[in-house]
Amino acid sequence: MEDQRTEIATPGRLRRRGEFLRVARGAKWVTPGLILQAARRPDAGPADAPRLGFTASRKVGGAVERNRVKRRLREAARVIMPDRARAAIDYVLIGRHTTLTRPWPKLLLDLETALRRIRIDEPAP
């Protein structure tokens, strides 16, 4: 039988520098705990799964802090994204220094808010 999970479309991952740069030119929404970027995949059909990428720059801190920020973002995405992410869209979650200390429920709310408010196909200001 057909697996139910394929309809939920477990997201793939962004791995190449060029993909990140392309998404950075797309839509953007800033919340206290994180920054969300999103762009439509030019090479994908409407049924393809969304893809995710995670970034924390040197501004966040050392390697320990950057790793921890990316883990919290990845966990938040694992909780939220399967129900909210749209097909054929690439998302990039950018960590901030506040991502480290933002209370967990609020960080989840930040991601939900960003997903609701972001306007894909409108270029960033």
Added chain:
RNA sequence: CCAGAUGGCCGGAUGGCCGCCGCCUGCAGGGUAACCGGCAGGGGGAGGAAAGUCCGGGCUCCACGGAAAUACGGUGCCGGGUAACGCCCGGCGGGGGCGACCCCAGGGAAAGUGCCACAGAAAGCAAACCGCCCGGCGUUCGCGACGGGCAAGGGUGAAAGGGUGCGGUAAGAGCGCACCGCGGUCCCGGCAACGGGAACGGCAUGGUAAACCCCACCGGGAGCAAGACCGAAUAGGGGCGGCUCACGCGGCAUUUCCGCCGCGCCGCCCGGGUAGGUUGCUGGAGCGCGUCGGCGACGGCGCGCCUAGAGGAAUGGUCAUCGCCCGCUCGCGGGUACAGAACCCGGCUUACAGGCCAUCUGGCAUU
């Protein structure tokens, strides 16, 4: 008990829910195959510094006939350890501390060159600013100029040509003597650095090598983004066959004609190679225990163990309880270091909340 010294060790714990990355086993499936993904179970999954990338190696590629020299860079008391080191251990010398103990770029300054500010008369070759002494002369009896002897005292300095004392002398001076220092010689101890002693010399050789330099020893370069393998699309290269040789262009010395070849199109094959993928990738100068040798660093032997391998980069997210620290209005609140493997080892350096153990030193108290 207090203060301190040295060496070593740990660096949160338990549980619930939900996850991630390798490995092994089993099950069923897809595929001709290499293999691929799925489910279930088992087991593993950051550090003492993983850090800085400062030294030394392994490994890989490149260069190179061998060796040496020069240049450049590094190291620098002696002996030992080690694959090697700029590391470690044990000594020696110097310095600090009541002591346990700690610190030191610690070869050569009679191979040469340079420098030694300020002060001072003088800073490297002896010299004499104030002085001391002798002589004759002058004298207003205070002393003065001249000639000669001297370096004790004063003063400058980081440093003034051995130091202290006694003798000696016109005053002085290693001029003489004693002790200390220094120098080469000899003897003794030590593998050696060096230490101890003896007689002799009569002081000659100031400091600076973290100034150039000299001597001894060491060093080819680049790094896992090394390197190896596979290899799409597109463009381009080569080969074979076919088509057209109709137009155009070029070549066969030149012009005309004829002929041939190439540029063209299609198909198949081959090699290089970009994106990308696979590999290198973890079993090793490995770790633990015991034993033997050694003051020790360390080494020999025996037994046991397998202990992260990612790739925008796993090793976690979240909640609760406890421990520890701080504050407190005693129901509580806040904090819990430094820090994240990236080919692998040996070191060094730097960061670090809090805590534990052993040995030793100096006090105080008690017996």
